[in-house]
Amino acid sequence: MKVISLALIAWQGIRRRPLRNLLSALSLTVGVLALVLVLSGGAVVRETIVFDSRLQGGDALTANLTLTDSPQKFAVAEYWRSSLGRALAPQRGIASVTASNDGALLRKGDETVSDLVVVTTEKALLEIRPFPVLRGTWLTDEPTYAPTVVLNHRADQMVEGQTGPVTLVAGGQTFRTSVIGVVYDAEPRPVAYLDMHADGPWQAAIEDTNVYSVQFTAPAWSIGDARSRINELASISDRAADVTGVERTDRLETFDRQLDLVNRVFLAVAILSLLIGALGILNIGLSTVRERSDELSLRRSFGATRPQVVVIMLLESQFVALVSGLAGIALVAGGLPLITAHFADRFQEVSTGFPVGGALLGLAAGSVAALVGSLAPALRASRVPIAAIMR
Amino acid sequence: MTTLELTAGAKSVSLPGGRPLPVLTGVDLSVEPGETLAIQGASGSGKSTLLAVLGLLDSLTGGRYTVGGIDVAAISERRRARLRSTTFGFIYQRFCLISHLTAEENVEAPLLHGGVRRRERARRARDLLDQVGLTDRREHRPGQLSGGEQQRVAVARALVHRPSVVLADEPTGSLDQDTGTAVMRSLLDLAADDGVTLIVVTHDPAVAAVCGRVVRLDRGAVQGS
Incomplete structure (x- = not known):
């Protein structure tokens, strides 16, 4: 089966429970948002502190x-x-x-x-x-x-x-x-x-x-x-x-230590949020496999192999991750100028360009969290007996 | 066209405690291309299991089964899945439509799994929905269709990928007499048009009467045809 067909089937699966998937996406968005904020907002804050620190202490x-x-x-x-x-x-x-x-x-x-x-x-x-x-x-x-x-x-x-x-x-x-x-x-x-x-x-x-x-x-x-x-x-x-x-x-080293600590705390919050998002996907995934056993058997009867069922389920979670990632990035793109304006001095030239690296990392982290959360349901889905639909 | 050959087909399932329960015992059955066959028997006689085995939804624990000369026990799961998707179409008593898809998307589903292009999928699905009289119900979801309409969507779905064999498990079992007759008529007409082999599990003597051959199962064995 072509990848595009698998992706289309996965997209159809997303449409099954839009609200539930939206809630999964929301919890994952918080994680992606926190991660991208730490990576991009943290850079702005650091740039500002470094800038002021150099002016005050060299x-x-x-x-x-x-x-x-x-x-x-x-x-x-x-x-x-x-x-x-x-x-x-x-x-x-x-x-x-x-x-x-x-x-x-x-x-x-x-x-x-x-x-x-x-x-x-x-x-x-x-x-x-x-x-x-x-x-x-x-x-x-x-x-x-x-x-x-x-x-x-x-x-x-x-x-x-x-x-x-x-x-x-x-x-x-x-x-x-x-x-x-x-x-x-x-x-x-x-x-x-x-x-x-x-x-x-x-x-x-x-x-x-x-x-x-x-x-x-x-x-x-x-x-x-x-x-x-x-x-x-x-x-x-x-x-x-x-x-x-x-x-x-000069006080850069002191600030660096403090910033590093703050960044670690935010990073821990981001990872925790991603973990919660992954657990949400796992929870929903496991509960829907039973609900969807007819559909899964039906898809097997249409010719889907067990690995293809796994791929379909994983792709569904990746769509959720993609939506979450894009939402998180959009929020950062909208909020970053506000953060920059709040932290950076108006006399400072802070790089306000879009944090492409942070955004890509946020997308990747969301994708990994979704993958972790959906793997067990996907494997369980692939084990649904094909003849179950006859009962 | 595909000939189905089941020789000494046996199937048993494990009960809790590991005790085997025989469901099919030494079934010999040959189905020729274009044939219409009804399988009848009491509840628990193994009709649905036989249908599942014939449609490669389940496997034998004994005996041999060939589809178009291919021994299905000797091929990989991938090839078996391919054979299933290209050779067989299925109709179930409970319709088994995918609830979040429209009628047209449900009919397209086997084609999507087969990698058929979007335009071709839509064309074939619409043709079949026209033929089963559901032209104006294409965008409706199963929940918005009556039982008869849902089963007609299932008939269209079973035929859309042009299988050589359609396996129907109590296709009229959830429908009233008139609707059941109408659905069965559509199925027989469409199958006859394309020379499709039709194997129907049914309790309904009227359905069995319109089939070319009737096989009776009793406690997992063929009692007569």
């Missing part, structure tokens, strides 16, 4: 060397930037001086951004924390007479729609400033980035209150390597007193 390994507050703190920071820069050159690492100053204010028009963090830094910070530049430019390392600032998205949102001059209140002084750009840095607080090398007369007033540190990336080091190397450098140059600590800032 790639592995990124660490912060905090320095002692002293009258020569700028020179000390410059020394360590340069010293670390040389040590990191073979592994293409980068070091950048950063100083932050909490509790500043920014005014534009009628709006005041309080609790502003002023980060005085260098152009190179962008290589460690790759902020997307939403408008204007990033710091240029060029001298300016008046302070120029780059706002983060949060600060920019707070002064959105305001016109007029921008003033910055930091270190107890007020400066007329201009905003040269806006970046997305994944920080929840408003931040203004200032150029450390602008060399303006305003700089000393702001920097006096700053705590300096050197942020660096060292792809080939562990945090232990970094600490040992810094201790070595401090010991050679007799600068141990400069260093107050070396702390890791």
Whole structure:
């Protein structure tokens, strides 16, 4: 018998109990949906978390060397930037001086951004924390007479729609400033980035209150390597007193572990749902074999062999699996943009393409679940005596 | 055309406890192509079992059975299934239509199993439904048809794949006298048109009377014909 004939007979079998088959399909759909969601939605969530984590803490390994507050703190920071820069050159690492100053204010028009963090830094910070530049430019390392600032998205949102001059209140002084750009840095607080090398007369007033540190990336080091190397450098140059600590800032590994755990939980739920779907098919299959014994005997009398009866029954379950799989995929296709919109930041370019791999895997998983659930009924169906129809 | 030869055909079934119960005992029967044969006997005499054996729905436990010269015990299940589907058409007392299919789909069913193309299936099914007077009932499901109409659908289904032998088990047993006569008349006419061998198990003397030969079974053995 041709495969197409077997498929047509299986399709006729599906029509026998449409509601029952629909309910089987529904339970399987939940499993497929959960699986495809874990595979595709999980990727979106991971992409988002990785993206924000890179902006906030850099790639592995990124660490912060905090320095002692002293009258020569700028020179000390410059020394360590340069010293670390040389040590990191073979592994293409980068070091950048950063100083932050909490509790500043920014005014534009009628709006005041309080609790502003002023980060005085260098152009190179962008290589460690790759902020997307939403408008204007990033710091240029060029001298300016008046302070120029780059706002983060949060600060920019707070002064959105305001016109007029921008003033910055930091270190107890007020400066007329201009905003040269806006970046997305994944920080929840408003931040203004200032150029450390602008060399303006305003700089000393702001920097006096700053705590300096050197942020660096060292792809080939562990945090232990970094600490040992810094201790070595401090010991050679007799600068141990400069260093107050070396702390890791990248958090991808931690997030990865957490995400992995969450993914495992969702995957277990998906597998459980598929198992329930398979049990549903098994239950319905076993109960219908008895109901259908006349039909099965009749089909044998038309020339169907036992293996063909098995194939017909398996194909019926595969139709259910196909419907479930397509429904699950359609739900994911409809829901994924919502998940993306919910999790992904509007400044992030998350790949929103249809998860073909996840969809195929979902279809395959649904098919396997249906196969598992229908195998026993199919074998039982093939054993229905052909002469039973005469009784 | 196909000759059926049953020699010393025996069939027994196992009762609980393994004790064998003989159903057919040494049945010798030869049916020539185009013949119409009625099998009669009391309930439990083995009529339906004999019909099942003749139609390859059941197998013998003793003796020999050939269909068109082929010893059915010597061929594979696959070949037996093929032989069954190409040689035999079946009509049952309970009609045995597939409840979720339309009349036309029920008639098409043997052709679908035979791998016949859709257009050809539809053409042949419609022709036969026309011949049994069910042109306007094609799209109806068995539950929407009367007993007589259902049996006429079963007659069409038994003949649609052009078998050389039609085996009917009490075809009028579930019908009233008039309807039964009408169904039997359709069956005989259609069988005669195509030179089909017709073997009918029946209690009804009127049905047996229209057949060319009558075989009587008693406790699994042929008592006379």
